[in-house]
Amino acid sequence: MTVSNVKILVVDDEPAIRKLLRVGLTSEGYAVLEAINARDAISQVAEGPPDLILLDLGLPDMAGHDLLAKWRSDALELPIVVLSSRTDETGIVRALETGADDYVTKPFGMKELAARIRVAIRHRLQQQGERPIFKTGELSVDLVKRIVKVADNEVKLSPKEYDILRILVQYAGKVITHQHLLNQIWGGSTDVQYLRVYVRQLRQKIERIPDQPQYITTETGVGYRLREAEQS
Numbered sequence: 001m002t003v004s005n006v007k008i009l010v011v012d013d014e015p016a017i018r019k020l021l022r023v024g025l026t027s028e029g030y031a032v033l034e035a036i037n038a039r040d041a042i043s044q045v046a047e048g049p050p051d052l053i054l055l056d057l058g059l060p061d062m063a064g065h066d067l068l069a070k071w072r073s074d075a076l077e078l079p080i081v082v083l084s085s086r087t088d089e090t091g092i093v094r095a096l097e098t099g100a101d102d103y104v105t106k107p108f109g110m111k112e113l114a115a116r117i118r119v120a121i122r123h124r125l126q127q128q129g130e131r132p133i134f135k136t137g138e139l140s141v142d143l144v145k146r147i148v149k150v151a152d153n154e155v156k157l158s159p160k161e162y163d164i165l166r167i168l169v170q171y172a173g174k175v176i177t178h179q180h181l182l183n184q185i186w187g188g189s190t191d192v193q194y195l196r197v198y199v200r201q202l203r204q205k206i207e208r209i210p211d212q213p214q215y216i217t218t219e220t221g222v223g224y225r226l227r228e229a230e231q232s
Contacts, residue, residue, distance in 0.1 A: 017083075018034050052080070057091070088187050096184070143166070178195055
């Protein structure tokens with residue numbers, strides 16, 4: 001799938017935001033469709049699903065979270081990236097747990113958004129090519145059932161620990177900055193030391209030697225990197 005073949009449906013009731021996204025994404029090579037409310041979006045997706053949806057949570061006729069939940073309950077598997085001015089932890093976590101592939105806060109940079117779109121599409125294509133189970137070494141993460149195992153032993157994670165691992169799995173092999181994790185999980189308002197505590201707890205549960213991690217490595221002063229998935 002090339003960029004020129006990718007159709008993106010923008011679901012947002014603000015004309016200025018739709019225009020910004022239409023101009024910016026078109027310049028990146030994407031074909032852009034627009035919906036001004038949930039009813040319009042549901043109709044367009046039913047007629048012919050796009051390759052990705054950019055979904056604003058503040059729609060006039062249905063809460064964005066409810067629309068997201070409807071699409072996921074209908075087994076709509078295409079990537080959905082939430083766009084919202086909300087930066088509170090509850091709203092972000094709810095969107096991700098409801099099935100959003102990513103969460104981008106307004107205002108946003110077009111280059112960053114385009115990068116998030118590429119990652120979301122690549123991730124979905126990888127999932128379609130095989131079962132959505134991430135494996136590296138003895139670590140496995142079932143992204144559908146939310147089951148984490150080391151060897152054959154299931155590991156119980158707290159919601160925050162799982163959210164951190166889920167994001168690292170999504171970008172496995174890449175460095176994920178402290179700020180990205182803080183933005184995604186806590187809305188960016190939490191001190192990085194809080195993140196380090198959760199990562200330390202996560203390592204205690206999945207690493208054989210937590211002080212010498214083989215799965216979640218530290219990029220000093222930048223963030224963390226999860227070891228890439230093994231090729232089957």
